Amino acid sequence: xxxxxxxxxxxxxxAPLLEGRRxxxxxxxxxxxxxxxxxxxxxxxxxxxxxxxxxxxxxxLIVRFESGRSLLIHLRMTGSxxxxxxxxxxxxxxxxxxxxxxxxxxxxxxxxxxxxxWLLLEPGExxxxxxxxxxxxxxxxxxxxRNLEARLAGRRAPVKAAILxxxxxxxxxxxxxxxxxxxxxxxxxxxxAELSPDEVRALHRGIRxxxxxxxxxxxxxxxxxxxxxxxxGSMQDEFKVYGRAGEPCARCGTPIDKIRAxxxxxxxxxxxxxxxxxxx
Ligand SMILES: [Zn+2]
Numbered sequence: 001x002x003x004x005x006x007x008x009x010x011x012x013x014x015a016p017l018l019e020g021r022r023x024x025x026x027x028x029x030x031x032x033x034x035x036x037x038x039x040x041x042x043x044x045x046x047x048x049x050x051x052x053x054x055x056x057x058x059x060x061l062i063v064r065f066e067s068g069r070s071l072l073i074h075l076r077m078t079g080s081x082x083x084x085x086x087x088x089x090x091x092x093x094x095x096x097x098x099x100x101x102x103x104x105x106x107x108x109x110x111x112x113x114x115x116x117x118w119l120l121l122e123p124g125e126x127x128x129x130x131x132x133x134x135x136x137x138x139x140x141x142x143x144x145x146r147n148l149e150a151r152l153a154g155r156r157a158p159v160k161a162a163i164l165x166x167x168x169x170x171x172x173x174x175x176x177x178x179x180x181x182x183x184x185x186x187x188x189x190x191x192x193a194e195l196s197p198d199e200v201r202a203l204h205r206g207i208r209x210x211x212x213x214x215x216x217x218x219x220x221x222x223x224x225x226x227x228x229x230x231x232x233g234s235m236q237d238e239f240k241v242y243g244r245a246g247e248p249c250a251r252c253g254t255p256i257d258k259i260r261a262x263x264x265x266x267x268x269x270x271x272x273x274x275x276x277x278x279x280x
Contacts, residue, residue, distance in 0.1 A: 004171025005214025058170030068123030
């Protein structure tokens with residue numbers, strides 16, 4: 001599933017192609033994309049809107065229109081966006097929507113599992129919508145360890161579950177959670193509230209470093225994730241733990257172990273990331 005680095009990579013590629021352009025025609029081919037709203041009505045509302053900016057919050061792509069409205073796109077499990085000259089994109093049985101821009105190019109939305117969503121918001125609706133669902137952006141300058149500490153305080157849940165919660169920190173999913181915890185030398189099952197101040201600082205740094213590496217590598221392509229021009233990301237080539245059970249830890253050589261945490265496959269180094277609870 002696309003996480004912050006994948007969505008940011010899509011945004012960086014698409015922004016120059018979308019900004020300033022008008023949505024000329026919009027076809028929404030799957031009613032699940034816009035439910036509970038009628039896809040024909042949403043498509044009709046989108047036609048004629050001109051893009052002011054393409055932004056991102058957490059795992060959401062935000063198409064901000066000059067009208068003050070915004071289209072909030074969440075790729076969920078398998079959503080992706082492709083851009084190409086009008087009519088040149090290959091046929092695709094999983095295409096769920098197509099936008100023809102006023103320069104004649106197409107932006108097509110593909111989604112195999114169909115969990116992705118397009119939500120058209122009226123002026124003033126965006127910030128309350130996002131504020132109710134996601135926490136701070138981890139890659140902005142102002143994001144500090146104390147922001148993370150405040151969100152972890154008092155939580156008995158395993159730290160892995162806590163950082164997968166989008167209200168703790170925006171944009172971290174299963175891959176970058178494991179990578180961040182390895183960087184921080186924190187065991188994924190440590191109760192969130194029992195991290196020492198040093199561990200919280202290390203996790204804050206680990207989250208930022210893992211996500212920054214992901215953005216630099218333009219995300220990780222494991223299955224469905226693809227950039228708008230059809231290229232792949234390469235972050236999968238530098239995963240430290242994710243998907244690497246039995247391979248040696250890059251820091252100490254101990255074989256990486258796989259467990260379940262927060263209901264998800266979780267990879268970690270049993271030597272570098274020691275379990276502790278109730279202080280130490
Ligand atoms: Zn290790």
